[in-house]
Amino acid sequence: xxxxxxxxxxxxxxxxxxxxxxxPWWRAxxxxxxxxxxxxxxxxxxxxxxxxxxxxxxxxxxxxPVRGEAIVTDPQHGLCTLCHEGPFPQVPFAGNLGPDxxxxxxxxxxxxxxxxxxxxxxxxxxxxxxxxxxxDGRERVGARWQGATMLRAQEVEDVVAYLASxxxxxx
Amino acid sequence: MRRAIVFTVAFLLPGLAWSDDRRTGYDDMNADLxxxxxxxxxxxxxxxxxGERLWSEPxxxxxxxxxxxxxxxxxSMQGVAARYPSFDESSGTAVxxxxxxxxxxxxxxxxxxxxxxSDPDRLALLAYVTHQSRGLPIMPDEDPRLxxxxxxxxxxxSSRMGQLNLSCAQCHDDNAGGYxxxxxxxxxxxxGYPQYRLEWETIGSLDRRLAGCMTGVRADPFAPGSPELxxxxxxxxxRAAGLTxxxxxxxx
Numbered sequence: 001x002x003x004x005x006x007x008x009x010x011x012x013x014x015x016x017x018x019x020x021x022x023x024p025w026w027r028a029x030x031x032x033x034x035x036x037x038x039x040x041x042x043x044x045x046x047x048x049x050x051x052x053x054x055x056x057x058x059x060x061x062x063x064x065p066v067r068g069e070a071i072v073t074d075p076q077h078g079l080c081t082l083c084h085e086g087p088f089p090q091v092p093f094a095g096n097l098g099p100d101x102x103x104x105x106x107x108x109x110x111x112x113x114x115x116x117x118x119x120x121x122x123x124x125x126x127x128x129x130x131x132x133x134x135x136d137g138r139e140r141v142g143a144r145w146q147g148a149t150m151l152r153a154q155e156v157e158d159v160v161a162y163l164a165s166x167x168x169x170x171x
Numbered sequence: 172m173r174r175a176i177v178f179t180v181a182f183l184l185p186g187l188a189w190s191d192d193r194r195t196g197y198d199d200m201n202a203d204l205x206x207x208x209x210x211x212x213x214x215x216x217x218x219x220x221x222g223e224r225l226w227s228e229p230x231x232x233x234x235x236x237x238x239x240x241x242x243x244x245x246x247s248m249q250g251v252a253a254r255y256p257s258f259d260e261s262s263g264t265a266v267x268x269x270x271x272x273x274x275x276x277x278x279x280x281x282x283x284x285x286x287x288x289s290d291p292d293r294l295a296l297l298a299y300v301t302h303q304s305r306g307l308p309i310m311p312d313e314d315p316r317l318x319x320x321x322x323x324x325x326x327x328x329s330s331r332m333g334q335l336n337l338s339c340a341q342c343h344d345d346n347a348g349g350y351x352x353x354x355x356x357x358x359x360x361x362x363g364y365p366q367y368r369l370e371w372e373t374i375g376s377l378d379r380r381l382a383g384c385m386t387g388v389r390a391d392p393f394a395p396g397s398p399e400l401x402x403x404x405x406x407x408x409x410r411a412a413g414l415t416x417x418x419x420x421x422x423x
Contacts, residue, residue: 075352079335082352093353097346128346130335138336142391145334 053111054118058133058153068162071155072101078151078159083129087166098129105166113160117151132156194347195362195414196422199355208421215298215367215419218374222299225292231280237296240279244303252304253416256405258314265320265401269297269376273396288395289376298365298374298419305418309362311409320398324406327399333390339403361407363417370423377404 057063071078073088080086085094086101108116115122119136120129131138132150141147151159197205207213227238241247255268266274272293276282285293311321329340342351343359350356364377371379378400382392393399 093350095350095352095354097349097351097356128337128341130337138332138334139330140332140390141334142386142389145389148334150334 053109053113053115055111055114057157058114058118059157061154061157063154063157063159063161065158065162065165067155068158068160071151071159072162079130080159087168101163101166103166103169105164108163110160110164113163114156117156117159117163132159193360193411193414194358195360195417196357197362197417197420199357200421200423204421204423208417213367213419213421215365215374215421218295218298218365218367219302219419221292221295222297222302225296226299231276231282233279233281235280237275240275244299248300248303250304250307250310252301252418253307253310254312256317256320256401256408257312258316263316264398265317265405267377267396267401267404268300269293269378270396270401272296272300289379294365294374294376297376301363301365301416302418304416307416308413309408309411309416311405311412317405320402321405321409323399324402324404327403328406333385333388335388337388339384359407360411360414361404362411362414363420363422366417366420366422368422374419 069088072080072086073091075081075091080101081088081091081094083095083097084099084101085096086104088094104113112123116129118133119131120127121131121137130150133153133156135141135147135149197208200208223244225237226244227236229236229239237244252268255271256265257271258264259266259271259274269288273284273288276293277284327339329338331338331341339359342356347356347358361377364380365374366380367374368380376395378395381400381403382395385392393403
């Protein structure tokens with residue numbers, strides 16, 4: 001059944017190694033350690049720091065949080081609310097398999113949010129969250145969805161912009 | 172004796188959870204649906220009655236009925252559904268109960284094969300045969316020739332698939348009891364197939380249910396009766412060993 005794998009087919013999201021020393025965690029570390037040992041430490045931890053995210057937007061048009069909200073709250077489109085509750089009372093039945101999205105914009109930086117949407121396996125190989133913007137490593141994908149990512153690049157940016165706006169406390 | 176078999180099965184399948192926190196789809200239903208299932212004249216009953224009629228109807232070029240060879244189903248078919256899938260000697264493969272009935276129709280009755288494996292008469296016979304195991308514990312067949320298919324089923328259960336890239340185990344082992352939108356995720360014990368699903372407005376086999384889940388994760392479903400689906404059923408039945416066969420269940 002190897003032929004059914006669509007690894008490498010279609011638009012592969014930018015899931016490769018990212019510049020590691022860009023995240024907020026690193027900035028804190030830089031200040032604490034003073035630049036001297038930084039280069040060495042940065043090399044050592046470069047791989048795990050992929051979890052720090054994707055700093056570069058996927059498109060040149062900035063994400064639109066209003067369109068992002070529409071995608072997130074449409075269970076047929078984003079599918080997000082099948083698993084996530086959040087500050088969207090308009091969704092009658094949200095699932096609870098993933099974390100509540102309330103305040104996610106305060107908990108997570110934009111590069112991390114983008115990485116989580118594009119391919120959450122980078123942060124957690126055992127994740128149940130589907131990869132939204134890569135076709136890497138998928139098996140037995142149905143004909144209708146072969147080679148297609150779950151969201152388009154601009155949609156990912158819209159969703160990221162919406163999530164980044166969710167900085168409030170519990171509703 | 173029965174205890175001994177169940178124990179041996181649990182012992183032969185190391186790593187399988189053998190605990191009493193297993194819940195069936197019946198346990199997860201609300202009281203109204205449970206009452207509907209418990210009603211002896213629920214919608215699934217008509218299929219059992221149909222099957223009972225077909226059991227003694229001559230069919231095919233041999234013009235023999237199931238009853239001509241098997242006698243009273245109450246006796247000859249008791250416990251059969253609780254034990255399936257089983258090993259078919261002449262093809263050398265694992266076969267599920269629907270496949271076994273299809274084999275009897277083609278080999279022994281020599282009927283023309285319906286295009287749909289789950290043709291309504293065959294489903295009714297499946298319902299009737301399964302009904303003869305109601306209330307019995309699931310007791311997987313210990314034939315060692317089934318072991319490779321059962322192991323394959325276990326591997327498939329943990330294989331991510333589809334655009335959503337999810338395995339059966341990720342939902343039904345790791346997240347059972349959680350909510351996918353409004354739906355409570357069941358532990359996926361096949362205690363009652365065929366079953367009448369309100370969603371389908373008819374009865375359907377495990378094939379159909381598994382295809383539904385596979386389409387749900389946007390995967391290409393395994394074909395009805397395929398070795399993969401029989402393998403999955405073998406594994407699921409081992410995982411559900413000792414749970415009671417419901418015949419026939421109602422599900423939302």
